[in-house]
Amino acid sequence: MPDSRRKCPYCQGQIARESIILWRPFGCPHCHQLIVLVQRYGWFQGIACLAILIACSASLIVAFHLNWVLSIVAGLIFGVALSTLARKFLQRHWPGPPNLVAYITRDSPEALKSVLVLVESVAEADASEQHNSQLELVRSQISLDDALENAALELTAYLKSSLQGLPFRKVKGLQGNLSPDATRQELRSIALDLRQAMEQ
Numbered sequence: 575m576p577d578s579r580r581k582c583p584y585c586q587g588q589i590a591r592e593s594i595i596l597w598r599p600f601g602c603p604h605c606h607q608l609i610v611l612v613q614r615y616g617w618f619q620g621i622a623c624l625a626i627l628i629a630c631s632a633s634l635i636v637a638f639h640l641n642w643v644l645s646i647v648a649g650l651i652f653g654v655a656l657s658t659l660a661r662k663f664l665q666r667h668w669p670g671p672p673n674l675v676a677y678i679t680r681d682s683p684e685a686l687k688s689v690l691v692l693v694e695s696v697a698e699a700d701a702s703e704q705h706n707s708q709l710e711l712v713r714s715q716i717s718l719d720d721a722l723e724n725a726a727l728e729l730t731a732y733l734k735s736s737l738q739g740l741p742f743r744k745v746k747g748l749q750g751n752l753s754p755d756a757t758r759q760e761l762r763s764i765a766l767d768l769r770q771a772m773e774q
């Protein structure tokens with residue numbers, strides 16, 4: 575029986591498990607619109623975090639007469655930690671299928687274009703070519719919370735480091751290490767998705 579939760583939110587086409595990219599937003603194989611996998615229980619974590627923050631800060635202020643700024647900071651730390659543990663517990667015991675939702679990029683077409691130009695040139699470059707200043711410049715121009723652009727830049731930095739034999743940072747959410755050729759292939763696929771994001 576087809577699983578309704580792995581349908582593209584745009585074209586309703588079924589998306590095979592192997593076509594789902596877990597670590598970044600990606601284009602639907604049918605209609606190419608950008609979609610992203612969201613964690614189950616994400617809404618639960620948000621509500622739980624807020625409830626713990628309010629309860630914890632209020633009790634610190636009322637019962638212990640603690641400074642209100644310190645109380646809110648303590649409540650926030652406690653709320654994030656506890657709600658994350660609770661979400662992981664729910665995911666582990668009641669995993670269920672993931673949800674696919676429409677992905678909307680937060681940045682302007684100009685910012686997307688500068689990421690795209692960098693990704694395309696790094697994907698085809700060899701080890702001798704340096705893009706350090708471009709990478710830093712583009713990084714300073716984009717939203718920190720734009721998942722597609724951040725994935726593109728992290729993978730760009732990853733490829734550069736592996737070509738130059740430098741130690742590289744892990745790319746957030748990406749399982750295992752990629753060979754330089756596999757990384758180039760992945761960058762080309764990100765470039766296609768960035769083009770789609772510019773049109774969306």
Ligand SMILES: [Zn+2]
Binds near residue numbers: 586
């Ligand atoms: Zn689709």
